[in-house]
Amino acid sequence: MPLDPRFDTTIAMLAARADRSPEAVAFQYQDQPVGYRQLWQQVNRFANFLLALGVRRRESVLLLLPNGGEFFTAFYGVQRVAATAVPLVPASGPRRVLELASQCRARVVVVPSGAASTLESVAQEAGLRLVTIEEGADETDHASFPTVGPEDRAFVQFTSGSTGSPKGVTLTHRALMTNLEQLARGMRASADDVFVSWLPCYHDMGLIIMTMLPFYLGAGLTLLPTRLRNASSWLGAIERYRGTVTAAPDFAYRLCLRLVAAPETFDLSSLRVALNAAEPVRTDTVRRFESAFGLGRVMISGYGLAEACVGVSTTIPGSALLSDERGFVSVGRGFEDVKIAIIRGGGRLPAGQVGEIVVRSPANTDGYLDAPEETAALFWGDGYLRTGDLGYLDEAGNLSIVGREKNVILRQGENIGPHEVEACADAVAGVRYSAAVGIDRGDVAGEQVYLFAEVRRALPAEAYPATVRGIVNAVHGHLGFRPGRVFLLRSGSLPFTANGKMQHPHLKQRYLDGRLRAQGSILFPDY
């Protein structure tokens, strides 16, 4: 029996919430609660404003907004007029915004109210209209809005591949609602849950899992600004609002372990689910986080990709995380109606064998925006799309991710997942984060593990050699081999995506073309 989402569209979802529980709090942002009726009114006013601007059905409208109420007003306001919302990283530079606007033929960009936009100087020339939520605040919230149906395109999420320009993943309301139902069931989430999120709303995990899902369920939501440096504000909000569901990539949990001096002072006992996804889950993180904060089994691991809305699988809340002998943590079985297969060279592989993960889900995208070739390459066949991730299924159908297709290090004939190496380095004093890539310089050594470790600003230069030795010994002691090279990097020079994913290919490229050195990112050694 196919999944039956509770609503057809995001618009039907919000309308129903406003109708059934107008006074209920839709979300809190910086301790300011906003109710469903209020949200719905704001959405309708802004939608009216968009109609007055001439925004048409299916037209892409860019959102350049940070976390906060304005994001929701814009996101759903665009969808209210059957147009397509395109959230971008709000800190995107003018040139990037113009490129993406041109790629999706957008004419309107929503920017924050009351703040000068860096786009102003270039927008007019490029024919872009910058608008704010405030501009639409005086509109009436009644109008005859276009009908929005499940097959209408709700939004486009841009995703960076390892090569080429970003691709816009198109998602229908039907796909989104389906994924929300899958997530709700997979995470055992209900209206009783309280979501607490500091993830960015302009990216899939922060947007769909952490803000759309609570709206879908009628659950609570406390949204925070995305300030990674302040891990305590995240944990503090979980405590204060008695949060039951939160989510972050592995590194954010590690960040907490590093930054929070006295974890025992936080009462996170309300937490039911701490989703660890979007980068490889480290058993060490799970164990240390749960132990430091005195938690039971709250961490679940998950897997997904923008091309399937967001979520494909999670482990079952409350269950122990399974990891194999190499430390790869299982991300559970596919959600309902999701089929996962492992392929190599066009054929399917049996359980236990590592290959590319392909996914068939009713929440899959129809393709990339105006990119027929990339869309054709995305689909493997029989409705399965290629993830570019490598993994294997166990006999019970549990998926484990071992790396990206292009980012598994093949050292002396053996596959090494970069995160295995990184986990060792990250545990060394003075190291903030690290990234391992495979580099073959064509010399005697063949492909080697190159480890780039960001060190803390406070680490004195005299400590650099000892830090490198510490990393070498940590890797050797745990994995039985030494990295080919270890570089200490200036704090903040490792390339992460906005979602917190390490961009290994980008790092590798920057090292190989000499930019990493030329830009002064490499602190040590000087060769």
Add this chain to the structure above:
Amino acid sequence: MTVDPAEIEALIGLQLGREQVIPGDRLVEDLGAESGDFVTIIAVVEERYGIVIDEMELADIVTVGDLYQIVAARTGSR
């Protein structure tokens, strides 16, 4: 170009995670270098000093001092 022996010792120390490295140390027996380490050390030395060490020379490298002699000879002869 002159190469300081201490540079080679420090390089090997970093590659192998050893704090104290002296010229008489044997790479394998004393410093615990494995075959993979041996080749990476050579690769790093070649890259750093812009030299190529051939197989014959490789066979002669037992100690840290042996490696230094090869590097010094190569860089000094340019």
